[in-house]
Amino acid sequence: MALINTTKGPMEEELLEKAEGIHETPTEISRWVEYRHEGELVHRSVDLTLKDLPA
Amino acid sequence: MANTQAMCTSFKGELLTGTHNFGVSPLRASTTADTFKAALYLASATVNASTTVYSSTGEVTGTNYTAGGTTVTNATVPTTSGTTGYWTPSASFSWSNVTLSTSFDAILLYNSTQGNKAVSVHTFTPQTVLAGNFTLTMPSNDASNALIRLA
Numbered sequence: 001m002a003l004i005n006t007t008k009g010p011m012e013e014e015l016l017e018k019a020e021g022i023h024e025t026p027t028e029i030s031r032w033v034e035y036r037h038e039g040e041l042v043h044r045s046v047d048l049t050l051k052d053l054p055a
Numbered sequence: 056m057a058n059t060q061a062m063c064t065s066f067k068g069e070l071l072t073g074t075h076n077f078g079v080s081p082l083r084a085s086t087t088a089d090t091f092k093a094a095l096y097l098a099s100a101t102v103n104a105s106t107t108v109y110s111s112t113g114e115v116t117g118t119n120y121t122a123g124g125t126t127v128t129n130a131t132v133p134t135t136s137g138t139t140g141y142w143t144p145s146a147s148f149s150w151s152n153v154t155l156s157t158s159f160d161a162i163l164l165y166n167s168t169q170g171n172k173a174v175s176v177h178t179f180t181p182q183t184v185l186a187g188n189f190t191l192t193m194p195s196n197d198a199s200n201a202l203i204r205l206a
Contacts, residue, residue: 045187
């Protein structure tokens, strides 16, 4: 059973509602993951890659 | 044969290794690379081309975030390709199990060995992190995409 770090301490993933997505612009691409517990946002992680950097 | 005016490509790469010193400081007695760090800044902060040194003013604060940011992993030798000198950290910048609830949108790369002198500012879409991980994945280390490029 996977445990997710949350603002309420570690919680079992099955108790949470997961949402994830990708946001891309000309200068970056970011992947985010959110977990909610009873409608409250309790976890958000982001993995962001920069691109088209100025020289 | 004809002479052509140009900034030598090798010079661009050598800037990244501190080979050239037009002034009298810093005096380099060490042959090891400087230590660089990366700090996150709030969307309300002002870090830009005019930034000369790391400052905690405007830096993010939050659970498990240490002021000053993270140490950059540097296992990549600066090099050149075409007319561009370039360098990219050899690992992503990452912060684990942090809570950064106020929007942040920039990272300042600075030289902590040389008086925290600023190197570059990189901006992105404002983010928040809640009891989670923030990873800034490095681009490909080539003349077109490297994090630091001198074209």
